Amino acid sequence: MRIAFTAPMKPLDDPVPSGDRTMGRLIVKALEAAGHEVETATRFRAWRATGGVDVQKEVERAALAEAEHMAGAWRSRGYRPDLFLTYHLYHKAPDWIGPAIAAEFGIPYVVVEASRAPKRRTGEWAHGFAAADAALARADMVAALHRADRQCLADVVPPHRLAVLAPFIDAAPFLRAERKPRHTGEPLRLLAIGMMREGAKLASYRVLAEALDRLPASLRFTLTIAGDGPGRAEVEALLSRHPVTFTGTLAPEDIPALCAAHDIFVWPAIREAFGLVFLEAQAAGLAIVGGDTFGVPDIVAHGRTGLLSAEGDAAAFAANLAALLSHPERAAAMGAAARDHIGADHDLASGAGRLDALLSRALRNFAGRATASPQ
Template identity: 80%
Template structure:
């Protein structure tokens, strides 16, 4: 199928790395792996940091103008997609382009990853919230990335048009990274990866530091931290009491080997949608100590590939850390199980098959709707 793609929250070529950008690229890669022809319709970004109805109306007008530009360019080139697919929309990043183009061409409209916060129905984000709801109501299929988001979407998307797409990654580089075993004399090697910026990321670093502070002094571990950002000095100060190495930003191609040289991936995952890095770490053979947040339990098997604790609970997070740092053999067993877990459930091939099935469902839903409209 010919698929037109857009990502209103962050274009695929955005210079700032993020899990959102990575997942968008993975979706395109998986679609192409499944044999589909993907065209990036536009790199228009509707996301705004601040709200206000007038500001959002200006974005809407610009988006609709972009939709007209795209349609004109396609007409001139003789191009017509079979499906329009939008990745990641919500009140701060509504999609006006996809519904407009899909309606004009009479083709199915699909949304992958959408979140909905009813508290935004009023206030400065009300216009964006309504626009996101309108797009979701128009969609022939909406795929959430985890069960928690799916539940939030049931108020606006009928069950027959709502699904969950299990997160996946291009796992081969991680699965094939040779493990570097820990010597008996070595401390347990912890790894954390996260941007150092205000908000949820900094909150995760604060909780990690608090949990490490609670560990018994007799436990031997080292911590490697990968990430950079405007809050780096604060993060360094938070963790200064512990044996930590700050590596700053690390190129993506270096992450598999780095993961494979550690024993535990530790991340509190405050407000994390699901955390692509949890998939990467498990594929490289690391056990997980993480927060039981949104979609994290969908990809980390608690008790088998890692230990999860309630989001924001530093004491519970510390207990999970203590369990695995004090039992490195159990951590190693969990790391081995994690690689099997990824290989069986979260590879690019798995994602390609799932996306293919979702597109077929969207086509069926579109056909049923068209038939019903004619009766």
């Protein structure tokens, strides 16, 4: 199938790394692994940091002009995709292009990773909210990446057009990363990975620091933190009482070996959609101590591959971490289960299969719409 792809939140070649960019690239890779031909239809970015009707209407005008230009260019070279797929749609990044192109060429329209915040129906984001809702109404299939988003989308997307697409990674580099053994008597090796910037990331570091401060002095550990940013001085100060090594920002190819040299991945996950790093750490054989936030419980099996605590609850986070630090054999068993879990349910092949099924449902829904009698 020929698939036209766009990512209004952030183009896939954006120079700033993020989980959003990574997931978008993984979706394209999985579609290609499933045998589809994927073309990036446009790099147009609808996302804006600030709202307001005037700002959003200007983005809409530019988006529709881009759609018109695309349609003309496609016709001039005789190109017609079989389906248009938009990755990551919400009020700050509406999609005007996909619905317009799908209508122009008479093809199915699919949205992967959509979220909806009803409180944005009014206020500075009202125009973008309405545009996102209009795209959802036009879509032949909508996929949320976790159950919490699905619940919000269910108000406007009927069940036959709504699914949860479990997130996935290219697990191969992590599954084949050779585990670095911990010698008897050595403290358990903790790992955290996260940018150091104001907002949810620094909030997670604050909860992590408070949790570590709560641990009994008898529990020994080392902590490695990969990441950097304008908040690094604050993070260093928060954790100054503990044995911490800061690596700075690492290249993606260095992450599998880093994970494989540790025992437990620790991250409070404040406002985390799901966190690809939870998948990566599990694939490398790490037990998880994390926050029970949004989609995290969809990818971390509480009690089997890790222990989750309520978002922001430093005391509960500390108790879970203490439970594993006190019983290294339990942490090792969870790490082994985590590798199996990712290999079976969240690798690239799994993602390709689920995406293929999603597209098949979209084609059926599109055909059903086309043959339905006018209301």
